[in-house]
Amino acid sequence: MIANTERALRDRALQEALSRAVPVFRQLRNEVAAEIPEWEALRETAARTKDHTLAHLDTYLAQLETQVTARGGAVHWASDAAEACRIITDLARLRGVRRVVKSKSMTTEEIDLNPALQAAGMTVVETDLGEYVVQLADDRPSHIIAPIIHKSAASVAEVFSRRLGVPQQARPEDLARVARETLRAEFLAADMGITGVNFAIAETGTLVIVENEGNARLTTTRPRIHVAVMGIEKVIPRLADLGVFLRLLARSATGQRASVYASLLTGPRRAAETDGPDELHLVILDNGRTRVLADSELREALRCIRCGACLNVCPVFERAGGHAYESEYSGPIGAVITPALRGLERAGELPFASTLCGACVDVCPVKINLPRMLLELRGRAVRAGLVGWKDRLFARAWVFVMCSPTRLRLLGGLGRVIQRPLIRRGRIDRLPYPFSGWTASRTAPPLAATPFRAWWASHRIVAARASRGEDAK
Amino acid sequence: VSRDTLLARVRAAVLPPAAAELPLLPAPQTLDDPVAVFIDRARDLGVGVERVASIQEAGARIAALLAARGVRRAAVWETPDLVPALDRLRAESVELVGPESPVETIAQAGAGVTGAEWGIAETATVVLPSGPGRPRLASLLPPLHLVILRAGRILPDLHALFLRGGTLPSSLTLITGPSRSADIGSVLILGAHGPTEVIVVLVGE
Numbered sequence: 184m185i186a187n188t189e190r191a192l193r194d195r196a197l198q199e200a201l202s203r204a205v206p207v208f209r210q211l212r213n214e215v216a217a218e219i220p221e222w223e224a225l226r227e228t229a230a231r232t233k234d235h236t237l238a239h240l241d242t243y244l245a246q247l248e249t250q251v252t253a254r255g256g257a258v259h260w261a262s263d264a265a266e267a268c269r270i271i272t273d274l275a276r277l278r279g280v281r282r283v284v285k286s287k288s289m290t291t292e293e294i295d296l297n298p299a300l301q302a303a304g305m306t307v308v309e310t311d312l313g314e315y316v317v318q319l320a321d322d323r324p325s326h327i328i329a330p331i332i333h334k335s336a337a338s339v340a341e342v343f344s345r346r347l348g349v350p351q352q353a354r355p356e357d358l359a360r361v362a363r364e365t366l367r368a369e370f371l372a373a374d375m376g377i378t379g380v381n382f383a384i385a386e387t388g389t390l391v392i393v394e395n396e397g398n399a400r401l402t403t404t405r406p407r408i409h410v411a412v413m414g415i416e417k418v419i420p421r422l423a424d425l426g427v428f429l430r431l432l433a434r435s436a437t438g439q440r441a442s443v444y445a446s447l448l449t450g451p452r453r454a455a456e457t458d459g460p461d462e463l464h465l466v467i468l469d470n471g472r473t474r475v476l477a478d479s480e481l482r483e484a485l486r487c488i489r490c491g492a493c494l495n496v497c498p499v500f501e502r503a504g505g506h507a508y509e510s511e512y513s514g515p516i517g518a519v520i521t522p523a524l525r526g527l528e529r530a531g532e533l534p535f536a537s538t539l540c541g542a543c544v545d546v547c548p549v550k551i552n553l554p555r556m557l558l559e560l561r562g563r564a565v566r567a568g569l570v571g572w573k574d575r576l577f578a579r580a581w582v583f584v585m586c587s588p589t590r591l592r593l594l595g596g597l598g599r600v601i602q603r604p605l606i607r608r609g610r611i612d613r614l615p616y617p618f619s620g621w622t623a624s625r626t627a628p629p630l631a632a633t634p635f636r637a638w639w640a641s642h643r644i645v646a647a648r649a650s651r652g653e654d655a656k
Numbered sequence: 657v658s659r660d661t662l663l664a665r666v667r668a669a670v671l672p673p674a675a676a677e678l679p680l681l682p683a684p685q686t687l688d689d690p691v692a693v694f695i696d697r698a699r700d701l702g703v704g705v706e707r708v709a710s711i712q713e714a715g716a717r718i719a720a721l722l723a724a725r726g727v728r729r730a731a732v733w734e735t736p737d738l739v740p741a742l743d744r745l746r747a748e749s750v751e752l753v754g755p756e757s758p759v760e761t762i763a764q765a766g767a768g769v770t771g772a773e774w775g776i777a778e779t780a781t782v783v784l785p786s787g788p789g790r791p792r793l794a795s796l797l798p799p800l801h802l803v804i805l806r807a808g809r810i811l812p813d814l815h816a817l818f819l820r821g822g823t824l825p826s827s828l829t830l831i832t833g834p835s836r837s838a839d840i841g842s843v844l845i846l847g848a849h850g851p852t853e854v855i856v857v858l859v860g861e
Contacts, residue, residue, distance in 0.1 A: 200841075203842055204842045207842065221682065224682065225682065227679070228679045228680075228681070228682060231676065231677075231678075231679040232678060232679060234676040235676040235677060235678045235679070237670065237676075238670055238676045239670065240666050240669075240670050241663055241666045241667040241670060244663065244666060245663065248659075254826075260658045260659040260662045260663075261658065261662075262658055262661060262662055266658060310849070311839070312837045312839040312840065312848055313837075313839035313840075316839070316840070329838075329839065330839070331839055331840070332842075334841075335841055336840050336841025336843060337841075339840050339841065355840040355841050355843040355845060356843070356845050358840055359837065359840060359845040359847075359848060363847070363848065363849060366849065367763070367849075371759065371760065371763075387824055389824055395835070395836050395837060395848070396835055396836070396837050396848035396849045396850070397796050397835040397848060397849035397850030398848070398849045400792070400796050400829065400849075400850070401793075401796065401849060403827075404792045404793055404796075404827075405759065405793070415662075415666060420678060422818050422821065422824070423681055423815075423818050423819050423821075424681070424818075425814070425818050426681075426682075426813065426814035426815040426817070426818045426819075427681070427682065427815075429814055429830075430813070430814060437838075439832075440697065440700075440778065440779045440832070441776075441779035441781050441830070441832040442832065443831065443832050443833055443834070443835055443836055443850075444829060444830065444831060444832075444835075444850075445829070445830040446827060446828075446829050446830075447824060447827070447828040447829075447830075448826065448827055449824040449825065449826055449827075449828075450826050451826065452826055453787075453825075453826045455787075455788035456786060456787060456788060456790075456826060457755045457756055457788075457791045458759065458786075458791050458792050458793055459786060459792060459826055459827060467662070469662050469665065469666075473662070473665040473666055473668075473669045474669075476666065476669035476670065477668065477669035
């Protein structure tokens with residue numbers, strides 16, 4: 184994470200792209216959230232609905248399976264990424280599939296589905312505009328809902344000119360038109376469409392897919408086989424619960440009142456219908472999620488509906504960008520679920536990539552307490568010996584000092600003397616070894632000339648005199 | 657094998673059943689004038705709203721809208737309630753591409769004409785069920801989508817829609833405005849994969 188962050192901070196194009204796009208997301212979200220007077224109650228309802236579902240997850244998953252099957256769909260269960268990829272490639276191979284179209288799905292990114300299908304000899308085309316650019320550029324998505332938020336229009340034009348022969352000066356609307364025409368031919372030729380799932384309704388066996396472009400609708404309508412991939416946490420109990428989640432999702436994610444398309448798919452095409460897939464397959468994926476479910480401190484992370492709101496308010500994400508997290512899930516939620524799903528030993532740095540400012544909790548539509556879980560994961564990283572001796576020693580010394588007023592007073596007094604030659608223009612730019620690391624990338628504020636305790640003591644006297652009606656002298 | 661292993665793992669991980677009750681659902685909003693709210697929100701999305709008195713008049717209005725845009729061919733839904741509108745379109749010599757047509761033909765039509773089952777005031781959403789005579793792609797492939805909606809079918813919000821229950825069709829599509837994307841350089845583009853223009857033809861008071 185650290186090396187990536189340093190590279191990201193030096194990348195001027197990335198910094199420009201992020202500082203243009205991220206604040207816009209934030210502002211739109213705030214405007215439309217404020218329109219709903221019962222917004223806070225909606226968040227509470229969503230959080231409690233998810234908690235209820237997670238507490239009865241076995242029942243709801245079994246009900247979902249029964250209902251999907253009753254509507255003519257097939258349900259497959261995958262313990263991990265490899266099994267999910269095997270199920271889907273086997274399905275495709277058995278049915279003679281040559282061409283696959285996909286709509287944006289972080290879960291299929293998580294299981295690395297595209298390379299698996301390509302290795303099995305199939306052509307795979309991403310059809311979300313952003314994901315299509317990612318695929319053409321051989322890049323990775325950097326935001327849960329805005330995959331190429333790290334790219335400027337000019338760099339997208341460069342990719343299109345290299346891969347599709349489009350003139351370099353092409354404007355975004357020209358690029359979109361070229362993509363639309365190229366991808367429409369792909370839709371018409373494809374045998375299989377693969378999507379993620381936003382919500383799966385246990386009561387009705389309905390899969391809900393939310394999008395703005397229409398590519399997910401094409402992916403689920405035109406090819407003869409539709410395969411949907413979902414993590415076990417995507418199930419919700421009833422159709423009536425969906426309104427709560429759809430209202431929260433669009434407003435939290437893109438700041439729209441509603442996403443352009445929400446498709447509620449209940450089974451494959453029925454008799455006398457002229458379009459829609461012949462076959463519908465649902466792949467239900469674990470891949471570490473049951474471990475998170477069993478973990479009472481981290482389970483709350485499974486409420487996540489992947490709206491990306493926490494990324495857009497995170498000061499670390501806005502500077503470092505999504506790639507720094509080395510995971511398809513970035514930002515505050517990524518810093519929690521990546522180590523939770525993969526294990527701390529493989530992503531133990533991530534929980535430290537946060538200022539714990541708490542902006543993410545305030546916007547989360549399902550009220551996930553991300554800072555609490557980041558702290559919990561930090562504690563676990565320390566106990567697992569994943570944190571260097573310097574940090575541990577410093578933390579221990581900090582605790583020693585902070586646990587005693589006398590020690591704090593003594594150290595403060597000492598510090599005020601030592602810092603004198605270090606202060607330049609009211610701040611400390613460079614601390615001597617072994618604290619030089621602290622000031623390598625930031626300045627330290629000097630200790631105040633008067634300690635707070637002294638200020639407080641004198642104020643209390645002033646306030647007390649005032650309340651007795653005496654003059655404050 | 658994986659099914660039982662996975663479900664057993666889930667069962668071992670969940671909390672005891674008493675842990676969390678399902679919360680009460682929010683009640684649908686009560687709106688004095690859902691039609692006015694729908695029209696207002698549609699304007700914010702750039703969705704045109706055409707008000708007509710009858711389904712025949714809807715056909716005439718659609719023919720005029722198509723003529724104004726130089727569109728001669730329209731992919732249409734063929735359901736009993738739309739028949740008077742379709743007759744009118746034929747009379748105005750609009751070439752109709754029916755539900756049985758190959759998808760390539762639907763894709764080449766200049767417009768799609770469909771009928772919404774419901775409208776949602778809060779978001780200016782139209783709700784389109786799939787079914788016989790109702791191809792899903794007629795509302796997606798042509799660059800212009802004209803959707804007929806009865807004013808009396810406008811509900812205040814999504815809660816009102818989903819509380820109605822009933823049997824779901826194989827596909828129920830909620831459509832809110834034209835297809836869009838802001839992926840490239842944060843520039844808003846209409847007509848990413850679907851229509852660039854959506855017009856709601858609102859029938860009745």
